[in-house]
């Protein structure tokens with residue numbers, strides 16, 4: 705009844721935990737309705753109380769713009785296949801991808817930066833709709849707003865590396881680039897207890913030194929993007945104007961992030977794809 709996004713054990717555990725938290729929350733409130741359209745990976749446990757209606761009653765119609773409204777607008781996705789990790793080259797440089805080399809019917813949502821705006825509702829939206837997101841953070845923003853990003857992490861999001869100073873790296877020395885990439889990775893590891901494994905260069909600018917430095921800092925891959933999303937609108941970089949398998953959608957921590965997430969989900973759904981987590985396709989081993 706609830707189509708899955710991913711079937712890896714770690715995702716199940718993570719989402720299982722989130723689900724328990726949600727159930728605990730529902731026990732001490734009026735009991736929020738579980739929405740049928742959420743993205744989910746975990747079968748629901750047998751409820752101890754009657755299952756809430758999956759069809760909202762006319763009187764319970766959510767107010768446009770409210771969290772419940774955003775959750776109600778999330779499409780129903782086809783089940784995601786078990787992730788088949790992509791092969792990584794055994795060279796001294798990290799691979800650079802605009803989109804993941806996979807034909808599986810999935811696409812990936814990424815959110816960058818972190819310093820400009822952090823809409824509070826995004827935490828609940830990601831948790832309740834179970835949206836898989838990868839956050840490429842600048843380490844000073846992560847440090848200043850650690851609690852916000854930890855809450856998204858607790859909702860299933862993953863923190864990755866976007867340098868310290870958000871400087872364009874292309875053309876800079878290897879040592880400079882390594883300091884930006886390793887320095888941010890070190891700081892993010894301290895803040896979140898897990899070292900990033902993916903890197904996105906600011907503005908997408910990179911050269912051969914970037915890919916070598918990323919590799920030497922422990923980054924498994926360097927990610928560009930295939931589509932951008934801003935104020936709810938998806939901007940395609942190909943004339944077909946469709947999200948393709950393996951595509952990576954880029955948005956930012958900006959005031960309209962709720963609309964951006966919803967716009968991305970709708971575009972992925974229109975393409976017959978399901979959102980998935982980058983890290984399930986680029987694992988550590």
Ligand SMILES: [Zn+2]
Pocket residue numbers: 816817866870906907
């Ligand atoms: Zn950026």
